[in-house]
Amino acid sequence: MRQKVQYLYIEVKKMIGMFPRMLLQAIMLMVLIGTIAFCGAMSMEKDPLAIQVKIGVVVQEDNVMTQMALKYVENLESASQVCHFVQMSQEEGIHLLENGEIAALIVLPEQLVEGIMNGTNPSVQVCFPQNAGLEAMLLRELTESGAGLLRVAQAQIYGAYDTAVTYGMTDRLSVMQGEIDSYNLAFALDRLAVYEEETVSATGRMNMIQFYGASAAILFLLLTGMAVYPVMQREPQAFRKQLIRQGTGEMWQCFCKWLCGFFCMGLLGGAVWITLKVAGVFLPESAGMVIAALTKGRGGSHMAAQAGEVILIVITVATLVYFIYSLSDGRTGAVLLIFLISVTMLYLSGGLVPSIFLPELVQAIGERLPTAYLIRAAGSILTGYHADTFRQCTVGMCCYTVVFGMAAYLFRRRD
Amino acid sequence: MTDITSSYGRKKILKGVSFTALRGECIAIVGANGCGKSTLLSVLAGTLKPKSGEVLYYGKKAWISSGGRMHGNMETIRGMTGYVPQENPLIPELTVYDNLRLWYPDKKKLQQELSHGFLNLLGVHEFSGRQVSKLSGGMKKRVSIGIAMAGMPPVLLLDEPSAALDLVCKEDIRKYLQVYLERKGTVVITTHEESELEMCSKVYVMKDGRLVQVDRGLRGEELVRCF
Numbered sequence: 001m002r003q004k005v006q007y008l009y010i011e012v013k014k015m016i017g018m019f020p021r022m023l024l025q026a027i028m029l030m031v032l033i034g035t036i037a038f039c040g041a042m043s044m045e046k047d048p049l050a051i052q053v054k055i056g057v058v059v060q061e062d063n064v065m066t067q068m069a070l071k072y073v074e075n076l077e078s079a080s081q082v083c084h085f086v087q088m089s090q091e092e093g094i095h096l097l098e099n100g101e102i103a104a105l106i107v108l109p110e111q112l113v114e115g116i117m118n119g120t121n122p123s124v125q126v127c128f129p130q131n132a133g134l135e136a137m138l139l140r141e142l143t144e145s146g147a148g149l150l151r152v153a154q155a156q157i158y159g160a161y162d163t164a165v166t167y168g169m170t171d172r173l174s175v176m177q178g179e180i181d182s183y184n185l186a187f188a189l190d191r192l193a194v195y196e197e198e199t200v201s202a203t204g205r206m207n208m209i210q211f212y213g214a215s216a217a218i219l220f221l222l223l224t225g226m227a228v229y230p231v232m233q234r235e236p237q238a239f240r241k242q243l244i245r246q247g248t249g250e251m252w253q254c255f256c257k258w259l260c261g262f263f264c265m266g267l268l269g270g271a272v273w274i275t276l277k278v279a280g281v282f283l284p285e286s287a288g289m290v291i292a293a294l295t296k297g298r299g300g301s302h303m304a305a306q307a308g309e310v311i312l313i314v315i316t317v318a319t320l321v322y323f324i325y326s327l328s329d330g331r332t333g334a335v336l337l338i339f340l341i342s343v344t345m346l347y348l349s350g351g352l353v354p355s356i357f358l359p360e361l362v363q364a365i366g367e368r369l370p371t372a373y374l375i376r377a378a379g380s381i382l383t384g385y386h387a388d389t390f391r392q393c394t395v396g397m398c399c400y401t402v403v404f405g406m407a408a409y410l411f412r413r414r415d
Numbered sequence: 416m417t418d419i420t421s422s423y424g425r426k427k428i429l430k431g432v433s434f435t436a437l438r439g440e441c442i443a444i445v446g447a448n449g450c451g452k453s454t455l456l457s458v459l460a461g462t463l464k465p466k467s468g469e470v471l472y473y474g475k476k477a478w479i480s481s482g483g484r485m486h487g488n489m490e491t492i493r494g495m496t497g498y499v500p501q502e503n504p505l506i507p508e509l510t511v512y513d514n515l516r517l518w519y520p521d522k523k524k525l526q527q528e529l530s531h532g533f534l535n536l537l538g539v540h541e542f543s544g545r546q547v548s549k550l551s552g553g554m555k556k557r558v559s560i561g562i563a564m565a566g567m568p569p570v571l572l573l574d575e576p577s578a579a580l581d582l583v584c585k586e587d588i589r590k591y592l593q594v595y596l597e598r599k600g601t602v603v604i605t606t607h608e609e610s611e612l613e614m615c616s617k618v619y620v621m622k623d624g625r626l627v628q629v630d631r632g633l634r635g636e637e638l639v640r641c642f
């Protein structure tokens with residue numbers, strides 16, 4: 001027993017001695033991963049309205065009223081954010097439409113405004129390309145919706161007129177038309193009332209910053225496996241055999257190395273987290289989000305559950321890394337293997353690009369990988385305690401820890 | 416050691432090896448590369464289980480066959496033998512002193528050994544504060560011998576201790592082994608070095624998985640012809 005304790009003491013001493021170097025490597029790694037995660041989050045957070053759709057407008061006469069109406073539509077906030085109207089001739093417009101350079105072509109007839117005012121209502125022609133892109137499809141939908149609204153309003157006006165004439169109430173017509181106008185204007189101005197609101201997110205409960213934060217944290221932990229090489233590496237066979245001769249079995253050797261690796265990763269993760277907090281690297285809003293997420297689950301068993309989840313994440317990652325070290329002989333092989341396995345698994349699990357954007361087969365494989373459970377667990381720490389996620393992740397991580405631990409032991413023993 | 420057999424998979428390495436070493440005797444085992452010298456030493460050191468046969472140290476059973484299965488008494492093997500493998504059993508990131516602490520759990524005993532014991536004789540005290548990764552091959556080998564001597568075992572097993580060492584180191588190790596033999600220790604050494612054969616009382620050639628004792632005065636081509 002004394003020999004076993006002595007071995008553990010030596011391993012811990014080695015870990016402490018190598019820690020500053022490992023910490024430096026971990027900080028460099030964090031800067032790299034942080035930059036990638038930040039860029040990823042920023043690119044995904046980009047406002048989709050920044051994309052402008054180019055629309056061609058053909059005005060068939062030089063009519064002041066039509067030009068004014070066009071200017072009015074162009075300068076509407078909702079239209080100007082999405083659409084860029086360009087006046088052109090009909091031939092030019094058709095040519096551009098065929099080349100896919102404009103998403104739609106609107107042909108305004110002669111006497112458009114006057115027609116609206118006198119009730120003749122000349123129709124506006126809207127042309128879309130045959131192989132419509134996403135923008136054109138969206139515009140078509142919006143145009144059809146707008147036309148539908150106009151049809152309803154027109155039917156209301158004519159219906160009110162016929163009713164008033166039938167019942168001899170033409171003196172009340174102006175009141176009725178006023179009611180119809182106010183109803184339709186209110187309806188049109190508050191267009192959100194038309195839609196049912198449903199939030200769809202590729203990242204589940206997490207927002208983009210939380211999603212990339214969770215992924216970056218897991219990637220960082222996995223890649224610290226490269227920094228903890230001195231602690232988790234396979235010792236020379238002669239050394240291991242000598243230890244076995246002296247009564248320190250392979251199982252105890254594995255446990256000591258894994259334990260030191262686990263502490264190292266936990267300490268490195270903690271140290272880098274504190275460094276980041278102190279340095280104020282987080283943007284104020286995301287820092288606020290993290291604090292809010294932490295305080296959300298604070299108190300009682302939730303705080304304990306979240307702390308337990310953090311420990312379980314580090315245990316799972318440490319076991320996975322230890323298993324990879326058991327597979328490879330040299331440092332270069334182990335480091336390369338850790339990098340490749342980590343990045344590949346993270347990608348398949350939707351840690352780099354949300355899994356919803358990946359092929360179905362990849363999604364099916366990815367959601368069973370250990371990284372999927374790790375990301376979900378890290379995410380649930382940021383978004384607050386959710387019993388179902390917590391249960392799933394705990395079971396998944398425990399299973400993988402046992403499997404990797406046993407596999408690592410068997411590999412080392414076979415060697 | 417009586418009628419020891421050992422194999423890796425289907426390949427038989429040792430086919431009934433037997434020899435006896437007396438107290439204060441040095442036994443040399445020579446032979447071509449891959450003939451089974453290291454396997455034999457691994458069996459003696461308890462790191463490899465033989466298929467059959469018997470190994471006794473001073474009458475105490477180390478490996479015995481019982482009911483068709485081999486049983487090793489690791490306590491006996493551990494207490495009776497010190498083993499110096501070809502590869503040095505050291506942690507490169509630690510100092511020599513820290514490495515020694517693993518094998519000398521008693522701090523006082525280690526200090527004594529460094530100041531006037533075997534470790535001092537080996538010259539380990541001169542570089543005990545240095546990191547192992549910065550040591551020369553000869554220094555590492557001396558530390559390895561020091562580790563093997565941790566329990567002051569009566570039998571020392573050395574697997575090609577002089578391989579890839581310079582002449583000065585070889586001579587230092589030879590001198591140390593002479594002292595050990597004078598103190599009635601038993602040495603079993605596998606070697607390719609003729610200079611090491613001079614201190615041996617018996618020389619065995621390992622051939623086709625068996626040991627053949629040869630005239631200890633044989634050298635050069637005469638000895639090689641026996642392989």
